[in-house]
Amino acid sequence: MTKTLHFIDSLSAWTGRAFSWCIVVLTFSTCYEVFVRYALNSPTVWAFDMSVQMYGALFMMAGAYALSQDAHVRGDVIYRLLPIKWQAKVDLTLYILFLVPGAITLIYYGFDYAAYAWSIKEVSWSSPSRIQIYFFKTIIPISGTLVLLQGFAESVRCVQCIRTGEWPKRLQDVQETETMLLHEKEDLQQIESEKN
Numbered sequence: 034m035t036k037t038l039h040f041i042d043s044l045s046a047w048t049g050r051a052f053s054w055c056i057v058v059l060t061f062s063t064c065y066e067v068f069v070r071y072a073l074n075s076p077t078v079w080a081f082d083m084s085v086q087m088y089g090a091l092f093m094m095a096g097a098y099a100l101s102q103d104a105h106v107r108g109d110v111i112y113r114l115l116p117i118k119w120q121a122k123v124d125l126t127l128y129i130l131f132l133v134p135g136a137i138t139l140i141y142y143g144f145d146y147a148a149y150a151w152s153i154k155e156v157s158w159s160s161p162s163r164i165q166i167y168f169f170k171t172i173i174p175i176s177g178t179l180v181l182l183q184g185f186a187e188s189v190r191c192v193q194c195i196r197t198g199e200w201p202k203r204l205q206d207v208q209e210t211e212t213m214l215l216h217e218k219e220d221l222q223q224i225e226s227e228k229n
Contacts, residue, residue, distance in 0.1 A: 079162045133181065147171045
């Protein structure tokens with residue numbers, strides 16, 4: 034089962050890393066727009082569309098990656114104080130009540146939304162450049178599928194934690210400094226408890 038979980042994690046990580054390049058495109062296009070608008074007094078018609086599409090793609094496709102890294106925002110004022118098995122029970126309940134229905138909704142309605150956009154070769158109505166956006170709408174059901182798949186992996190982790198009292202190992206990637214310090218503190222506490 035660990036190989037399956039790590040495969041799902043690696044798929045989410047690969048997708049998240051691939052779409053993280055959207056931020057580079059977004060940054061350069063925004064800088065270019067600011068330069069030509071204010072320095073050359075020659076604004077572009079495509080910069081707004083570019084920023085919306087790149088940010089939207091990044092936001093949608095990074096959801097499964099963030100879930101695989103346990104990086105979603107959580108109101109963990111009380112959660113951190115709970116025993117590990119209770120944390121797993123809370124997570125599993127929330128996955129079943131919110132994540133699974135939300136992901137299925139993204140897949141179900143997103144597929145219809147994308148199919149309709151492809152059928153009419155939809156273009157942006159809110160900009161003068163009228164760019165084609167139907168292929169970007171395909172991201173909606175794809176992101177829902179990835180989140181649902183990662184949600185399955187997280188649910189399996191919760192069940193394993195409820196049984197064993199320990200969280201299964203994750204594939205590690207870059208982490209925020211706060212998370213790294215928290216893990217170091219937990220490791221030191223575990224070493225101290227083993228010595229005593």
